[in-house]
Amino acid sequence: MSGIYVGIDPGKEGFSFWIDADTGRMIGSAQQPLIGDKGDNFDVAAMVRQAKEWKELGCLLAMVEELAPMGGKMATPQTSFYQGMVFGIWKAIFASLGIPYRTVKKNHLKKSLGIKTPARVAKEDPLPKKATKAEKKEWNKRDRARLAKWKKSVKHEAIKVATEIFPGVDFRRTPRCKNPDDNKAESALYAVLASKLDHRRGGVV
Numbered sequence: 001m002s003g004i005y006v007g008i009d010p011g012k013e014g015f016s017f018w019i020d021a022d023t024g025r026m027i028g029s030a031q032q033p034l035i036g037d038k039g040d041n042f043d044v045a046a047m048v049r050q051a052k053e054w055k056e057l058g059c060l061l062a063m064v065e066e067l068a069p070m071g072g073k074m075a076t077p078q079t080s081f082y083q084g085m086v087f088g089i090w091k092a093i094f095a096s097l098g099i100p101y102r103t104v105k106k107n108h109l110k111k112s113l114g115i116k117t118p119a120r121v122a123k124e125d126p127l128p129k130k131a132t133k134a135e136k137k138e139w140n141k142r143d144r145a146r147l148a149k150w151k152k153s154v155k156h157e158a159i160k161v162a163t164e165i166f167p168g169v170d171f172r173r174t175p176r177c178k179n180p181d182d183n184k185a186e187s188a189l190y191a192v193l194a195s196k197l198d199h200r201r202g203g204v205v
Contacts, residue, residue, distance in 0.1 A: 004058060005060060005192075005198070008065065009065050009190060010065055011067075012042075013183050014031070015187040016187055017029045017184065019192070026169050032086070063191065064094075106186075114161070115161050158186050171184050
C-alpha cells in the first residue's frame with residue numbers, strides 16, 4: 001500500500017472513510033468521535049489520534065465536506081455553531097500535522113461522481129386566505145412530509161452510488177441498524193473524490 005485517501009462527512013452524525021490509494025478498496029471507516037455525559041461533544045483528542053493514524057498510513061489527501069451556513073427554521077445559533085466547529089477542527093488538525101487536505105462543497109461531489117438530485121415534488125395549491133387553523137395545520141403537515149420524502153430520496157442516491165463503487169461494504173451505521181447510513185456513504189464518496197483530485201496522480205485540483 002503506497003498511501004490512502006480519506007473522506008470526511010463532518011458533523012455530530014458524521015463519518016470518515018479511508019481507501020487504499022492503489023486499489024481504491026476500503027481500508028477503514030469510523031463515526032465522528034464524541035465525548036461527554038450525553039455523547040454530544042466533539043472528542044478532539046480522538047480526532048487527533050485518528051488523523052495521526054492516517055498520517056502513518058501515508059495519507060495523500062483528505063477531503064472534507066465544506067459546510068455551508070444552515071438556513072430555515074432548524075438553523076438555530078447552536079446548530080450553526082457546532083456545524084462550523086467540527087469543520088474548523090478537522091482543518092486545524094490536518095494543518096498542524098502536515099496532512100494534505102481539501103474542502104469541497106457537496107454540489108461539487110455530486111457533479112464529479114454523477115450523483116443525481118431528484119426533482120422536488122411540487123407544493124400543493126396554496127391555502128385560501130380564510131383557511132382555518134386546522135386546515136393550515138394539516139397543510140403544513142403534508143408539506144413537511146413532502147420535503148422529508150424528497151430529502152430521503154436525495155440521501156438514497158448517495159447511498160446507491162457508494163454501494164456501486166464499494167460492493168459488499170456494509171454502509172449501516174452500526175450492525176444493529178436496518179438501513180444504510182447516508183453520512184457513511186458520503187464519506188466514502190469524498191474519499192473517492194480525493195483520489196480523483198490528487199494532482200500527484202494525474203488528478204485535477
